[in-house]
Amino acid sequence: MRSPDEASSATASTQLPQRVSRQFAAALLFLAVYVALEWLSFIHEYKGVPITPWNPGLGAVFALMIFAGPLYAVVLFAGVVISETLVLKTNLQWPIILGVAAIIAAVYAGATILARNRFRLDVSLVKLRDVVALLGAGLFGAVFATLMLSLMLVLDDLGWADVIIALVPLVVGDTIGIAVVTPLVLRILHKHPLPALSGLLVLEISLYVALIFGVLWIIAGAGAVNAVKFFYLLFLPVVLAALRYGLDGACVALAISQLGLVGVLQYFSADAQTFTEFQILMLVLTTTGLVVGAIVSERERSEEHAREAERRFKEKEAEATQASRFTLVSGMASALAHEINQPMTAARALARSAQELIRRPDADLARADANIANMIAQVDHAGGIVRRMRDFLRRGHPRVSTVDVPLVLDDALMLANADAAAKGIRLSLAKSNGLPPVYGDRVQLQQVILNLIRNSIDAISATKRDGAIFVGARQLSAPDRVEFSVLDDGPGIDEDTAKRLFEPLMTSKHEGLGLGLPICTSIVEAHGGKIWLHSRAPGATEFRFTIPLENPRSA
Amino acid sequence: MAGPVIYVIDDQQSVRDALGEMLSVFGFETETFESADVFLKKVDPARPACIVADVRMPGTDGIELVKQLNSRSISLPVILISGHADIPMAVAAIKAGAEEFIEKPVDDTQLVAAINRGLAQMHENINSSRSHDELRERFARLTPRQTEIFQLVAEGFTSQNIAEKLGISVRTVESYRAEIMEKMQAQSVAVLVRQAIKLGRVIP
Numbered sequence: 103m104r105s106p107d108e109a110s111s112a113t114a115s116t117q118l119p120q121r122v123s124r125q126f127a128a129a130l131l132f133l134a135v136y137v138a139l140e141w142l143s144f145i146h147e148y149k150g151v152p153i154t155p156w157n158p159g160l161g162a163v164f165a166l167m168i169f170a171g172p173l174y175a176v177v178l179f180a181g182v183v184i185s186e187t188l189v190l191k192t193n194l195q196w197p198i199i200l201g202v203a204a205i206i207a208a209v210y211a212g213a214t215i216l217a218r219n220r221f222r223l224d225v226s227l228v229k230l231r232d233v234v235a236l237l238g239a240g241l242f243g244a245v246f247a248t249l250m251l252s253l254m255l256v257l258d259d260l261g262w263a264d265v266i267i268a269l270v271p272l273v274v275g276d277t278i279g280i281a282v283v284t285p286l287v288l289r290i291l292h293k294h295p296l297p298a299l300s301g302l303l304v305l306e307i308s309l310y311v312a313l314i315f316g317v318l319w320i321i322a323g324a325g326a327v328n329a330v331k332f333f334y335l336l337f338l339p340v341v342l343a344a345l346r347y348g349l350d351g352a353c354v355a356l357a358i359s360q361l362g363l364v365g366v367l368q369y370f371s372a373d374a375q376t377f378t379e380f381q382i383l384m385l386v387l388t389t390t391g392l393v394v395g396a397i398v399s400e401r402e403r404s405e406e407h408a409r410e411a412e413r414r415f416k417e418k419e420a421e422a423t424q425a426s427r428f429t430l431v432s433g434m435a436s437a438l439a440h441e442i443n444q445p446m447t448a449a450r451a452l453a454r455s456a457q458e459l460i461r462r463p464d465a466d467l468a469r470a471d472a473n474i475a476n477m478i479a480q481v482d483h484a485g486g487i488v489r490r491m492r493d494f495l496r497r498g499h500p501r502v503s504t505v506d507v508p509l510v511l512d513d514a515l516m517l518a519n520a521d522a523a524a525k526g527i528r529l530s531l532a533k534s535n536g537l538p539p540v541y542g543d544r545v546q547l548q549q550v551i552l553n554l555i556r557n558s559i560d561a562i563s564a565t566k567r568d569g570a571i572f573v574g575a576r577q578l579s580a581p582d583r584v585e586f587s588v589l590d591d592g593p594g595i596d597e598d599t600a601k602r603l604f605e606p607l608m609t610s611k612h613e614g615l616g617l618g619l620p621i622c623t624s625i626v627e628a629h630g631g632k633i634w635l636h637s638r639a640p641g642a643t644e645f646r647f648t649i650p651l652e653n654p655r656s657a
Numbered sequence: 658m659a660g661p662v663i664y665v666i667d668d669q670q671s672v673r674d675a676l677g678e679m680l681s682v683f684g685f686e687t688e689t690f691e692s693a694d695v696f697l698k699k700v701d702p703a704r705p706a707c708i709v710a711d712v713r714m715p716g717t718d719g720i721e722l723v724k725q726l727n728s729r730s731i732s733l734p735v736i737l738i739s740g741h742a743d744i745p746m747a748v749a750a751i752k753a754g755a756e757e758f759i760e761k762p763v764d765d766t767q768l769v770a771a772i773n774r775g776l777a778q779m780h781e782n783i784n785s786s787r788s789h790d791e792l793r794e795r796f797a798r799l800t801p802r803q804t805e806i807f808q809l810v811a812e813g814f815t816s817q818n819i820a821e822k823l824g825i826s827v828r829t830v831e832s833y834r835a836e837i838m839e840k841m842q843a844q845s846v847a848v849l850v851r852q853a854i855k856l857g858r859v860i861p
Contacts, residue, residue: 443740446762448675454765455675455682473678480671523668526715568715 125170129177132166135159136181137188143364155364155377156275156384159185160210161283164240167214168284169225169291175211179203198254205250213243226292227285227349228403233396236288237389240280248272271378278381281388282360286353293350306346310355313339318362322369329370333383336363340387344395348402352395356388419624441520442484449480487516504539505547507575507584514551515573518559522571525563529555532574540584540649542629547649550622550633551586554645557619558590561643565593582651583631587644594640603635622647661776664700666690666710666722667738672761676709679765685772693717693725702731705783707756707775709768712739712746720746723753732782734775738763789855795841796856803840806833810846811853 139159163181167174182203186194194202217223217239224232248269290296299307317335324332336359343351363384367377452473459470515531522529540547555571562569572589595603604619619633626633626647633647663685667673673689680687690696694716696708708726712719719737726733734756739746750758756778757771799807809819816834820827843849853859 439740441740443761444669444672447738447740448669448671450762451672451675451679451765455679458679458682469682476671476675480675483671523715524713528715 128166128170129174132163132174133177133181133184135162136177137184140181140185155271155367155374156282156360156381157279158283158360159279160206160276161279161281162287164210164214164243164280165284165287165291167210168217168223168236168239169288172211172214172218175207175214178210179207182206201254202251205254206247209247209250210243212246213239216242225288227288227396228399230393230396230400233285233349233392236284237281237392240284241277244273244276244280247276271374271381274378274381274385278360278385278388281385281392282353282356285349285392286357289350289353307354310339310343311358313342314355314358314362318359318366321363322366329366329376330379330383333380333387336387337390340391341394344391345398347395348399349392349395350399352391356391359387360384419621441516442487445480445484445487449477449484452477452480502541502543505542505544506539507537508534510544510548511551511573511575511586514548514555517548518552518555522555522559525559526568527559527562528568528570530570530572532572534575537575537577537584538651540629540651542649543625546625547629550625550647551588553619553622554588557645558588558592558643561592561595562590577651578648583648584651585646585648587636587646589637589642589644591641592643594643595635595638597638600635600638604633660686661705661707661779662686662688663772664688664690664696664706664708664710666693666696666708666714666719668692668711668714672711676763680709680769680772683765683769693719693722697722697725700731700733702729702733705776705779706733707772707779708733708735709772710735710737712737712750720749720753720755723750723755727754732779734779736768736771736775738768792841792852792855796852798840799837803833803837806830807837807841807849807853808858810834810837811850811859813850 136159139162143156143158159181160178163174163178166177180203183199186199186202217235221235221239223235223239227233227236251272252269314336317332317339320335321329321332340352340355340359343355345351347354363380367380456470456473456477459466459473511531511534515529519529551573555573558571562571570591573587574589575584575586577583578585604623623633626649629649631647631649633645636644636646663680665673665677665680665687666689667676668691670691673691677687677689690699692714693710696710697717700706708722710719710722717725719735719739723735723737726735735754736757736759737750737755738759738761740761747758756775757767759767759771796804796807805823806819809822814822816827816830820830823830838844838846838849841849841852843852850859
């Protein structure tokens, strides 16, 4: 059968029946669950009015309404009618049954609207406020429904006194049903399909179940009168589960506790009053468990967010390191081509000289030999440049080893030298022989020095043609460390820039990425050292950084 | 007088030594300098020479060197070599007046050809400037009347026209012309006209 709307829309006609049938299936399923739970629940009847000690069916259907919308109150209505007539076989008149069902359905529809629209409840219950809102709406529904029903029953022919007796357990039973079952069902709906359980988790759940039943056994053993005294023991497994697994753990532990408790009480044929006492305690336990669970979940989630944010930051930083290394390299590419061309130029000239000498009748072999020896040295020099370049470009994790400080300085200066020379800048290295080795990543340390030298080169060449950069290192004690220094006679750094110097994306250069110094900082700090602007004065701008000495105990 | 010398200027010792060695094996007399500034201090402008210089050097770079030589009227050919040659640099080098621009690593055939061309050019310049000086001397020896007639001949007037213009006989004009050609060492009127152009007396 098709409605006119469906017939007019060709696309909707294929999807809509499917959706409608799914909604219908969900409604039927929850109806069946409701009736089954009503049938399973222990029933007291007080002067013909059925009083359930707790109302898990209501909790389940309320979850559906919260999840999918207040219109599912229809399920509640049908559920109440069916259980009143078929399960409870009540003596009530039809108009009263229908009235009771209508009141319950209407009130919980109102509670659903309150939770969804007024409290803006997130159905996945990710925050503590969502759990509190759900409990609030449930309590509102329970109280309001009870009041309405009482009013109707008073109007019928029960006296006020009877109503009060029936009222408290009704409110408590409905509230506990909602508090225990609704969050559980919502979590199941949210997590659908449920993740597979690992063997370890099954074992842990079994332990909780054993613990809960152990406590229930103690309660049962204490006898109906003293049982209440031992109730607090149930807090142990519930709070433990909540602490371990957050809201989900609390929901499951509470459901098991509640089921077990109802079973124990039923076994002892406890009267309505005992039931209500226990249920009130259970309500306290439920609220505590849910709140603890929600707080734990919320904290775990924010920790997860923090971890995720940190991971992403690390990723970005690694990319930036790579990008800056690339920029550094592409900036040096032409200078390095020059650097490699130099030994090649020399080698070629020497080769031609040797060839020419050998071809002559009066070949000067000694001179040709000297040329060839010199040529080999030039080729080796070019090879060294290529090797260092490759080391520098190589991406990846820090490769920690003992690092020879003079060697690192030499390598860095060699890489920067061509660029500096091309810009008429003199690059000089204070003799650093006799320095002890530091422990770290050679290429990364080289990159820090290179970065600082490049900054100096840029600063000098931005203003005047010639300049000088002095690079050096010295050993300091307490704590044992090597202090590196890169000093230039450039224009200096103004106060504002100096303040924000180490912030990411801060740059004073036209083509700068603003990542150079933050990367230097992260490398130096990863090595357990410090980096700072020692002097921002024009003509003597100096950056310094320290790297701790290799610890002989850890080596 | 000493033969031509090749000055090799490069800030990197290995390169200037190797190029110097190669050119000396090839039979050139060579001298190496670590910078253009040192070279400019020591250069003897009178000595025939060819300069092979790197473009990028601390201090005075290769292109600046060419300009300095021009401003000092030292007309030595300069061959610039560079490890990172690009078109703007090559254009700048040639515009400044460099003889040739060669990329590193240097092809010796190309380098030697450029050196030879530069040296030949320099000799021609020396010769032509020498002949120019001589021409001026000869021209200076002409009398005012001879100078006047030299001018009219160079401008293309016939003896007839000149005689009419100056109010003298054609014969007198012809005898003046013979004296002028002898003094200027010109074999024909055509040579005389070319000399006038060289001296800037007429615009071709």
